[in-house]
Amino acid sequence: MSQVTMTVNGKAASGEIEGRTLLVDFLRETLNLTGTHVGCDTSQCGACVVHVNGKAIKACTMFAAEAEGAEVKTIEGMANADGSLGTIQQAFQDHHGLQCGFCTPGMVMSAAALLQDNPKPSEAEIRDYLEGNLCRCTGYHNIIKAILAASGQDADAIAAE
Ligand code: FES
Numbered sequence: 001m002s003q004v005t006m007t008v009n010g011k012a013a014s015g016e017i018e019g020r021t022l023l024v025d026f027l028r029e030t031l032n033l034t035g036t037h038v039g040c041d042t043s044q045c046g047a048c049v050v051h052v053n054g055k056a057i058k059a060c061t062m063f064a065a066e067a068e069g070a071e072v073k074t075i076e077g078m079a080n081a082d083g084s085l086g087t088i089q090q091a092f093q094d095h096h097g098l099q100c101g102f103c104t105p106g107m108v109m110s111a112a113a114l115l116q117d118n119p120k121p122s123e124a125e126i127r128d129y130l131e132g133n134l135c136r137c138t139g140y141h142n143i144i145k146a147i148l149a150a151s152g153q154d155a156d157a158i159a160a161e
Protein backbone atom coordinates (compact mmCIF):
# COMPACT_ATOMS: atom_id res chain seq x y z
CA MET A 1 0.00 0.00 0.00
CA SER A 2 1.11 3.55 -0.62
CA GLN A 3 -0.29 7.01 -0.23
CA VAL A 4 -1.59 9.11 -3.11
CA THR A 5 -2.49 12.80 -2.97
CA MET A 6 -4.30 14.81 -5.61
CA THR A 7 -6.71 17.73 -5.88
CA VAL A 8 -10.28 16.62 -6.57
CA ASN A 9 -12.91 19.22 -7.38
CA GLY A 10 -10.69 21.90 -5.90
CA LYS A 11 -9.97 20.14 -2.60
CA ALA A 12 -6.94 18.16 -1.48
CA ALA A 13 -7.68 14.45 -1.37
CA SER A 14 -5.47 11.59 -0.32
CA GLY A 15 -5.72 7.94 0.57
CA GLU A 16 -4.08 4.55 0.69
CA ILE A 17 -3.87 2.66 -2.58
CA GLU A 18 -2.41 -0.48 -3.99
CA GLY A 19 -0.28 -0.20 -7.10
CA ARG A 20 -3.10 -1.72 -9.14
CA THR A 21 -5.85 0.62 -7.79
CA LEU A 22 -7.58 2.35 -10.67
CA LEU A 23 -8.39 6.04 -10.49
CA VAL A 24 -12.10 5.27 -10.85
CA ASP A 25 -11.99 2.95 -7.84
CA PHE A 26 -10.06 5.48 -5.77
CA LEU A 27 -12.66 8.15 -6.59
CA ARG A 28 -15.64 5.91 -5.90
CA GLU A 29 -14.47 3.75 -3.03
CA THR A 30 -11.94 5.86 -1.14
CA LEU A 31 -13.36 9.34 -1.77
CA ASN A 32 -17.00 8.21 -2.02
CA LEU A 33 -17.48 10.20 -5.24
CA THR A 34 -19.87 7.69 -6.72
CA GLY A 35 -21.13 9.98 -9.50
CA THR A 36 -18.34 8.59 -11.67
CA HIS A 37 -19.71 5.30 -12.94
CA VAL A 38 -18.27 2.00 -14.11
CA GLY A 39 -20.23 0.63 -17.04
CA CYS A 40 -17.86 -1.91 -18.55
CA ASP A 41 -14.60 -3.71 -17.97
CA THR A 42 -13.23 -3.12 -21.44
CA SER A 43 -12.62 0.68 -21.44
CA GLN A 44 -15.37 1.17 -24.02
CA CYS A 45 -18.37 2.81 -22.36
CA GLY A 46 -17.08 6.18 -21.12
CA ALA A 47 -19.29 6.19 -17.99
CA CYS A 48 -16.11 6.79 -15.98
CA VAL A 49 -14.87 9.93 -17.78
CA VAL A 50 -13.34 12.56 -15.50
CA HIS A 51 -10.91 15.40 -16.17
CA VAL A 52 -7.28 15.04 -15.18
CA ASN A 53 -5.28 18.24 -15.54
CA GLY A 54 -8.04 19.60 -17.77
CA LYS A 55 -8.22 16.64 -20.15
CA ALA A 56 -11.05 14.11 -20.37
CA ILE A 57 -9.86 10.61 -19.52
CA LYS A 58 -11.53 7.31 -18.81
CA ALA A 59 -10.80 6.85 -15.12
CA CYS A 60 -10.83 3.08 -15.55
CA THR A 61 -7.79 3.31 -17.80
CA MET A 62 -5.53 5.11 -15.33
CA PHE A 63 -3.97 3.97 -12.08
CA ALA A 64 -4.67 6.18 -9.09
CA ALA A 65 -0.92 6.41 -8.54
CA GLU A 66 -0.56 8.07 -11.95
CA ALA A 67 -2.79 10.90 -10.74
CA GLU A 68 -0.38 11.82 -7.93
CA GLY A 69 -0.34 15.63 -7.72
CA ALA A 70 -2.95 16.00 -10.48
CA GLU A 71 -6.00 18.26 -10.64
CA VAL A 72 -8.99 15.95 -11.03
CA LYS A 73 -12.54 17.04 -11.74
CA THR A 74 -15.52 14.73 -11.46
CA ILE A 75 -19.22 15.15 -12.10
CA GLU A 76 -19.60 16.27 -8.48
CA GLY A 77 -17.49 19.30 -9.42
CA MET A 78 -19.77 20.36 -12.27
CA ALA A 79 -22.55 21.95 -10.21
CA ASN A 80 -22.57 25.67 -9.51
CA ALA A 81 -21.21 26.90 -6.18
CA ASP A 82 -24.76 27.18 -4.80
CA GLY A 83 -25.44 23.52 -5.61
CA SER A 84 -27.65 24.21 -8.63
CA LEU A 85 -27.00 22.36 -11.88
CA GLY A 86 -24.14 23.63 -14.01
CA THR A 87 -24.80 24.82 -17.56
CA ILE A 88 -24.20 21.46 -19.24
CA GLN A 89 -26.13 19.54 -16.58
CA GLN A 90 -29.06 21.94 -16.92
CA ALA A 91 -29.01 21.56 -20.71
CA PHE A 92 -29.18 17.76 -20.34
CA GLN A 93 -32.21 18.18 -18.09
CA ASP A 94 -33.89 20.74 -20.37
CA HIS A 95 -33.41 18.66 -23.53
CA HIS A 96 -34.10 15.25 -21.97
CA GLY A 97 -30.55 14.15 -22.65
CA LEU A 98 -30.87 11.21 -20.29
CA GLN A 99 -33.12 8.36 -19.40
CA CYS A 100 -31.60 5.99 -16.84
CA GLY A 101 -28.75 8.45 -16.29
CA PHE A 102 -26.04 5.82 -16.04
CA CYS A 103 -23.95 7.23 -18.87
CA THR A 104 -24.73 10.85 -18.00
CA PRO A 105 -21.76 11.71 -15.76
CA GLY A 106 -19.36 10.56 -18.45
CA MET A 107 -21.35 12.34 -21.15
CA VAL A 108 -21.33 15.60 -19.21
CA MET A 109 -17.60 15.38 -18.51
CA SER A 110 -16.84 14.60 -22.15
CA ALA A 111 -19.10 17.45 -23.27
CA ALA A 112 -17.32 19.83 -20.90
CA ALA A 113 -13.94 18.83 -22.32
CA LEU A 114 -15.22 19.29 -25.86
CA LEU A 115 -16.64 22.75 -25.15
CA GLN A 116 -13.40 23.77 -23.46
CA ASP A 117 -11.49 23.08 -26.69
CA ASN A 118 -14.26 23.91 -29.16
CA PRO A 119 -16.86 26.29 -27.67
CA LYS A 120 -19.25 26.05 -30.67
CA PRO A 121 -18.97 22.52 -32.02
CA SER A 122 -21.06 21.42 -34.97
CA GLU A 123 -23.43 18.49 -34.63
CA ALA A 124 -20.93 16.34 -36.53
CA GLU A 125 -18.10 17.40 -34.22
CA ILE A 126 -20.18 16.54 -31.15
CA ARG A 127 -21.08 13.12 -32.54
CA ASP A 128 -17.45 12.49 -33.39
CA TYR A 129 -16.23 13.57 -29.95
CA LEU A 130 -18.70 11.31 -28.15
CA GLU A 131 -17.45 8.25 -29.99
CA GLY A 132 -16.02 6.92 -26.70
CA ASN A 133 -19.23 7.36 -24.68
CA LEU A 134 -21.98 4.78 -24.96
CA CYS A 135 -25.58 5.50 -24.09
CA ARG A 136 -27.81 2.46 -23.99
CA CYS A 137 -31.05 4.45 -23.60
CA THR A 138 -31.40 7.69 -25.48
CA GLY A 139 -30.28 7.09 -29.04
CA TYR A 140 -28.00 10.14 -28.58
CA HIS A 141 -30.33 12.60 -30.31
CA ASN A 142 -31.23 14.55 -27.18
CA ILE A 143 -27.69 14.35 -25.85
CA ILE A 144 -26.49 16.14 -29.00
CA LYS A 145 -29.27 18.70 -28.59
CA ALA A 146 -28.26 19.30 -24.99
CA ILE A 147 -24.65 19.92 -25.93
CA LEU A 148 -25.65 22.27 -28.74
CA ALA A 149 -27.81 24.18 -26.25
CA ALA A 150 -25.06 24.23 -23.63
CA SER A 151 -22.79 25.84 -26.22
CA GLY A 152 -25.38 28.56 -26.88
CA GLN A 153 -26.46 27.13 -30.24
CA ASP A 154 -29.89 26.24 -31.52
CA ALA A 155 -30.66 22.73 -30.30
CA ASP A 156 -33.47 22.41 -32.84
CA ALA A 157 -31.05 22.90 -35.73
CA ILE A 158 -30.05 19.25 -35.31
CA ALA A 159 -30.81 16.94 -38.22
CA ALA A 160 -34.07 15.00 -37.92
CA GLU A 161 -33.89 11.69 -36.04
S1 FES B 1 -16.00 2.00 -17.08
FE1 FES B 1 -14.42 3.13 -18.05
S2 FES B 1 -14.89 2.98 -20.16
FE2 FES B 1 -16.43 1.76 -19.20
Ligand code: FES
Pocket residue numbers: 097098099100101102103104134135136137138
Ligand atom coordinates in the same frame (compact mmCIF):
# COMPACT_ATOMS: atom_id res chain seq x y z
S1 FES C 1 -29.27 7.46 -20.23
FE1 FES C 1 -29.25 5.33 -19.83
S2 FES C 1 -27.31 4.70 -20.61
FE2 FES C 1 -27.48 6.76 -21.24
